[in-house]
Amino acid sequence: MNTEQVISVQGARAVLGSRPVLRGVDLTVRRGEVVALLGANGSGKSTAVRSVIGQVPLTEGRIELFGTELRRFRRWQRLGYVPQRTTAASGVPATVREVVAAGRLARSRFGLPSRGDREAVRRAIGLVGLADRAGDSVSALSGGQHQRVLIARALASEPELLIMDEPMAGVDLASQEVLAGTLREQVAAGTSVLLVLHELGPLEPLIDRAVVLREGCVVHDGPPPEAVGQHALPGHDHVHPHAADEPLRTGLLT
Amino acid sequence: MMLEMLQSPFMQRALLAALLVGITAPAVGIYLVQRRQALMGDGIGHVAMTGVGLGFLMSANPIWMATLVSVLGAVTMELIRTYGRTRGDIALAMLFYGGMAGGVLLIELSGTGTTANLTTYLFGSLSTVSDGDLVAILLLAAFVVLVSLGLRRQLFAVSQDEEFARVTGLPVRALNLLVAVTAAVTVSVAMRVVGLLLVSALMVVPVAAAQQLTRSFRATYALSVGIGVVVALAGTTTSYYQDVPPGATIVMLAIAAFIALTALAAPLARRRARAAEAATAEAACGTAPGNGRPPADDVKV
Numbered sequence: 001m002n003t004e005q006v007i008s009v010q011g012a013r014a015v016l017g018s019r020p021v022l023r024g025v026d027l028t029v030r031r032g033e034v035v036a037l038l039g040a041n042g043s044g045k046s047t048a049v050r051s052v053i054g055q056v057p058l059t060e061g062r063i064e065l066f067g068t069e070l071r072r073f074r075r076w077q078r079l080g081y082v083p084q085r086t087t088a089a090s091g092v093p094a095t096v097r098e099v100v101a102a103g104r105l106a107r108s109r110f111g112l113p114s115r116g117d118r119e120a121v122r123r124a125i126g127l128v129g130l131a132d133r134a135g136d137s138v139s140a141l142s143g144g145q146h147q148r149v150l151i152a153r154a155l156a157s158e159p160e161l162l163i164m165d166e167p168m169a170g171v172d173l174a175s176q177e178v179l180a181g182t183l184r185e186q187v188a189a190g191t192s193v194l195l196v197l198h199e200l201g202p203l204e205p206l207i208d209r210a211v212v213l214r215e216g217c218v219v220h221d222g223p224p225p226e227a228v229g230q231h232a233l234p235g236h237d238h239v240h241p242h243a244a245d246e247p248l249r250t251g252l253l254t
Numbered sequence: 255m256m257l258e259m260l261q262s263p264f265m266q267r268a269l270l271a272a273l274l275v276g277i278t279a280p281a282v283g284i285y286l287v288q289r290r291q292a293l294m295g296d297g298i299g300h301v302a303m304t305g306v307g308l309g310f311l312m313s314a315n316p317i318w319m320a321t322l323v324s325v326l327g328a329v330t331m332e333l334i335r336t337y338g339r340t341r342g343d344i345a346l347a348m349l350f351y352g353g354m355a356g357g358v359l360l361i362e363l364s365g366t367g368t369t370a371n372l373t374t375y376l377f378g379s380l381s382t383v384s385d386g387d388l389v390a391i392l393l394l395a396a397f398v399v400l401v402s403l404g405l406r407r408q409l410f411a412v413s414q415d416e417e418f419a420r421v422t423g424l425p426v427r428a429l430n431l432l433v434a435v436t437a438a439v440t441v442s443v444a445m446r447v448v449g450l451l452l453v454s455a456l457m458v459v460p461v462a463a464a465q466q467l468t469r470s471f472r473a474t475y476a477l478s479v480g481i482g483v484v485v486a487l488a489g490t491t492t493s494y495y496q497d498v499p500p501g502a503t504i505v506m507l508a509i510a511a512f513i514a515l516t517a518l519a520a521p522l523a524r525r526r527a528r529a530a531e532a533a534t535a536e537a538a539c540g541t542a543p544g545n546g547r548p549p550a551d552d553v554k555v
Contacts, residue, residue: 076423
């Protein structure tokens, strides 16, 4: 495998309020690698990715993107970011195309969008299987489709590195399949990926390495772990993801 | 009778000012609504009162003084929003009411102005739009249109999802400040016609009315500016024939437009929902395209 590091985090410490959230995290993603960041709620996974993109300041430690120190990194078009959101909508109606086009600004910036820019936006919408909804208002979409819009927006700048925060949260099965397929194509084309996950789920076969956080510390960095909760069991069949969580029906209360 | 109105110079000035207000207020308001800061215009309007008071006190044109003070106020609000901790709302409240109280005090101190004078700034007045005002309004409106239209892609991205916009490398802080400054300038543009207390309505209500019908940002932008222009001109004309303040008339017309479009949109939304339902009904449960799972829920853990 290529050893060029696209993300390098060393000894990252961060506090939110007065609470330490990261307590010396090391994290690397090499070119072409797919790394999953796992952990329970409050373990610091979201803070870790948000510090990588400069949204959370570190109190200590060092972050490099593509070998450039984060503070001096300017080539944001190389990076596609999918924030943790349940909606792509805002206070004013917007079409799928309009929202995805915002992602292309990483390349076009203040220039007028060229034909190439429009083509890239169209392609990104096609990649997540929403070509027939491009002119629809995002508020008319389902939860899973919202997530697909957010991913298309990240893909619009044709990035070399994708950073995704819980891309599968609240996504229906059909959309999970589409997303896994999209990601597979991106990875096959050489894109590196860092993604925060609650459970490995349908993305499991794509993942090269898993980093598990607990209370702001890395407790595992290596092959995807055998068990990080019920749903992360390898081979756990996701045909019916909630079956295992449902209480036994005794007949007394139902 | 219409001709008579168009021939009177003060109405020519008032109508031109109304036209510019009708264009600029929704053109900025749409970004405020998009980022769910619909009441920011109201806050700026309160702060601008101190500017009007200063204008009287220093015998300067109140429009330019209001612009200066409201720009300072808007920038302060934006900085509080960005860096402010939990007590940001208290700081904003201080700014709003301090601005209002300052305006009343200064205007009484000035000797030339009275609270009756202030009322024309609070609710708008046709007869008082002077040539000097019109020049100021024209210049400020040109700035607002240039920003709102010229940077629409960038401002859309920042207002849609600030965190994402930052990761695309856009200068988000500068763009946020630009929105704040542009909103403040718009308040000064609209002050003479709609009045400081009702400015915010013309920024927000046409946008709210337009989005009852629209599906895209582009169409919402165009339609809300259209609504803004129509209600501003119609309200100004009405206040010429009936002796009522133009601001109040314009705002009531805008609300009427909102109600009318909402009533119009209900059957439209029903038809769209029915069409969507028809599309999904064809593919029955379990056989939906793209959903390749077997009909039986065989659970394996």
